[in-house]
Amino acid sequence: MSDEQSGLVLKDVFRVFPGDVVAVSDVNLHVQNGEYVVFLGPSGCGKTTTLRMIGGHDDPSSGTITIDGELMNGVAPAQRPITTVFQHYALFPHKSVLQNVAFGLKMQGVDKAEREAQAKAAIDLVGLTKMMDRKPRELSGGQQQRVALARVLVTRPKAILLDEPLGDLDRLLQMKMRVELRALQRELGITFIHVTHNQEEALSMADRIVVMGDAVIQQVGTPEELARHPRNEFVAKFMGDNNVFHGTVSGANGGNVVIDTPHGKVEVTGSGTAGQPGSMAIRANAVKVSTDAVPAVNGVKVRLDFAEYLGDSVKLHLDLDGQPFMAKVPEERYTEIRAYEGKDVTASWAIEDGHLLEQ
Amino acid sequence: MSSDDAKHAALEEAKREVEEAESLTGGSAVAVHATTGPRRTPLVTLAWVAPGTIWLLLFLIAPLVMIVLVSVWQKTPVGFEPFAFTTEGYTKLFQTPVYLDTLKDTIIRALVVTGLCILIGYPIAYFLARGVKSIRYQIALFVFVLAPFWVAYVVRIVAWLPVLGRQGVINYFLVEVIGVRAEPIDALLYSNFAIILALVQLYVLFMVTPIFFQLATLDNSAIEAARDLGATPAKVFREVILPLSLPGVLIGCIFVFVLVMGEFATVRLIGGGTIQSVGTLVYDYYKLPDLPTAAAGATILVAVMTIGVAILLRFSKIREVV
Numbered sequence: 001m002s003d004e005q006s007g008l009v010l011k012d013v014f015r016v017f018p019g020d021v022v023a024v025s026d027v028n029l030h031v032q033n034g035e036y037v038v039f040l041g042p043s044g045c046g047k048t049t050t051l052r053m054i055g056g057h058d059d060p061s062s063g064t065i066t067i068d069g070e071l072m073n074g075v076a077p078a079q080r081p082i083t084t085v086f087q088h089y090a091l092f093p094h095k096s097v098l099q100n101v102a103f104g105l106k107m108q109g110v111d112k113a114e115r116e117a118q119a120k121a122a123i124d125l126v127g128l129t130k131m132m133d134r135k136p137r138e139l140s141g142g143q144q145q146r147v148a149l150a151r152v153l154v155t156r157p158k159a160i161l162l163d164e165p166l167g168d169l170d171r172l173l174q175m176k177m178r179v180e181l182r183a184l185q186r187e188l189g190i191t192f193i194h195v196t197h198n199q200e201e202a203l204s205m206a207d208r209i210v211v212m213g214d215a216v217i218q219q220v221g222t223p224e225e226l227a228r229h230p231r232n233e234f235v236a237k238f239m240g241d242n243n244v245f246h247g248t249v250s251g252a253n254g255g256n257v258v259i260d261t262p263h264g265k266v267e268v269t270g271s272g273t274a275g276q277p278g279s280m281a282i283r284a285n286a287v288k289v290s291t292d293a294v295p296a297v298n299g300v301k302v303r304l305d306f307a308e309y310l311g312d313s314v315k316l317h318l319d320l321d322g323q324p325f326m327a328k329v330p331e332e333r334y335t336e337i338r339a340y341e342g343k344d345v346t347a348s349w350a351i352e353d354g355h356l357l358e359q
Numbered sequence: 360m361s362s363d364d365a366k367h368a369a370l371e372e373a374k375r376e377v378e379e380a381e382s383l384t385g386g387s388a389v390a391v392h393a394t395t396g397p398r399r400t401p402l403v404t405l406a407w408v409a410p411g412t413i414w415l416l417l418f419l420i421a422p423l424v425m426i427v428l429v430s431v432w433q434k435t436p437v438g439f440e441p442f443a444f445t446t447e448g449y450t451k452l453f454q455t456p457v458y459l460d461t462l463k464d465t466i467i468r469a470l471v472v473t474g475l476c477i478l479i480g481y482p483i484a485y486f487l488a489r490g491v492k493s494i495r496y497q498i499a500l501f502v503f504v505l506a507p508f509w510v511a512y513v514v515r516i517v518a519w520l521p522v523l524g525r526q527g528v529i530n531y532f533l534v535e536v537i538g539v540r541a542e543p544i545d546a547l548l549y550s551n552f553a554i555i556l557a558l559v560q561l562y563v564l565f566m567v568t569p570i571f572f573q574l575a576t577l578d579n580s581a582i583e584a585a586r587d588l589g590a591t592p593a594k595v596f597r598e599v600i601l602p603l604s605l606p607g608v609l610i611g612c613i614f615v616f617v618l619v620m621g622e623f624a625t626v627r628l629i630g631g632g633t634i635q636s637v638g639t640l641v642y643d644y645y646k647l648p649d650l651p652t653a654a655a656g657a658t659i660l661v662a663v664m665t666i667g668v669a670i671l672l673r674f675s676k677i678r679e680v681v
Contacts, residue, residue: 057587077586077587078589084587086583090580090584092599104588107591151588155588
């Protein structure tokens with residue numbers, strides 16, 4: 001088996017719902033075995049539909065899905081080497097934890113002693129041995145989540161699909177489960193494909209993030225790549241903490257391109273054709289805030305509306321000619337910078353920190 | 360108070376009501392979250408509970424107490440002598456073999472009708488709830504299923520007479536049209552068969568409705584999860600859908616069992632006076648007039664119904680499912 005065939009491959013996948021609603025358009029993706037991939041996007045972006053097609057709960061209108069070289073189109077969910085952890089867990093309310101977890105094996109015809117032994121091992125793995133005889137409604141949200149995981153793990157799938165797995169949990173529990181899920185995935189070494197609309201969750205868990213928007217893949221990359229180098233405005237805005245400038249390319253300067261924007265000239269690494277529209281993004285934590293004079297390029301005069309103390313940093317809500325602008329400075333500067341609330345300050349950044357966005 | 364505050368308060372109120380309901384009914388083991396917000400004063404609670412309580416006291420408890428009292432009062436030629444306690448009514452009943460036989464027949468009839476209602480009602484409810492995809496058709500068909508209820512109770516019973524009678528549709532068809540029989544079948548009407556047929560037709564809806572609602576509100580993702588884990592359609596039904604629909608079946612059983620146990624008009628009309636139920640017997644004693652014996656018969660009937668419902672609840676563990 002060649003490298004190109006192993007793992008999960010989506011090739012030219014489209015999903016069009018009746019009424020010509022394009023839910024998923026031209027998706028191409030290769031997930032390696034053992035990878036933790038997170039599909040990230042706002043609701044209605046096609047991420048859940050993509051997950052359902054991978055799991056076999058929906059069929060592509062065109063394109064192919066293969067797992068380790070085997071075509072999955074039209075194969076029933078149960079026949080795929082993949083199982084889904086459904087949103088809200090979908091546990092069987094009338095069955096005990098043990099019966100829930102043993103269900104998949106029971107359906108495979110594994111005899112009772114054997115399936116209970118395996119189920120107990122899986123329950124042990126998620127740390128619920130003491131809760132084995134309880135009904136799902138007697139468990140907390142986090143515990144239900146773990147039962148749902150154990151229930152799919154016991155069938156030894158090649159990959160697990162998780163639909164908003166942390167959506168039902170409160171924030172503290174979410175943080176805890178992020179770490180637990182990630183540790184479990186590393187321990188098991190199986191592919192996890194996880195769908196969420198929470199960029200923080202995606203950044204903290206994924207080996208690779210697939211950002212979806214308007215039914216297409218906007219960008220695929222490691223958390224670092226996405227945070228530092230969003231490819232286009234959609235990704236920049238969705239990943240948060242990015243300031244975007246639009247303007248017209250006015251010329252080049254060495255390896256850089258100069259864009260004329262309503263807020264002044266900006267210079268950024270890359271190339272462009274003069275006269276064409278150009279956009280760039282600058283991350284909030286790369287913006288320097290000072291009382292220095294506004295530089296000719298890559299600097300704007302802004303008004304500091306509000307300094308928001310975040311514990312490890314200070315988020316500055318700035319006003320750039322009536323539009324919101326964002327900067328993040330170290331926590332130590334809080335007292336100093338608060339004195340400037342309501343006053344004009346200078347925001348500037350280095351050429352290499354900004355980056356050109358695709359149009 | 361802003362509208363957001365009002366919403367918040369309403370939400371808290373709703374949460375607390377659920378919690379109170381849970382604690383009243385024995386509660387589930389789910390951790391109950393403490394809620395903030397003002398506690399309701401006892402007076403307000405009383406105001407909420409009062410209408411239902413008064414209704415139950417006036418129209419359920421009071422008549423029941425009355426019946427039990429009359430059942431132990433002394434019979435007189437015109438009625439009864441209050442506060443003259445005697446067990447004459449009960450003794451009379453238990454010494455009449457007809458009464459005990461009728462009680463037995465009534466119980467058996469109620470069980471048979473309940474069983475038939477499950478057999479006929481479950482598939483109808485299943486089809487309506489899970490076979491019909493469009494909500495609009497679902498509602499339309501459900502209203503259609505309810506159609507017999509648009510017709511008065513007695514009319515629905517009487518409607519069977521021209522169907523089952525000696526010169527009725529079925530006999531006419533058998534004798535005149537296809538000629539498989541020389542003589543009409545008398546047993547079609549005024550028989551246990553006819554009564555059970557009419558009772559099932561009358562009460563099957565009380566089975567269909569709770570099962571329908573149970574199935575319609577069933578968590579689809581649990582079914583999807585079962586399929587995902589390799590369950591065949593038969594296994595999905597057996598392992599997930601059926602157990603989760605049992606509360607609906609149980610409620611249907613209680614409805615049908617209790618209603619058929621108390622049946623009187625159907626048995627009288629379709630049974631033609633030859634077949635009795637406890638209901639018709641009580642009515643006969645009432646007409647004599649022997650009110651204490653009638654009341655004793657009714658008391659025993661209520662006791663049997665209560666025991667029947669208790670058994671159903673005991674063996675179904677309804678609270679564990681829902």
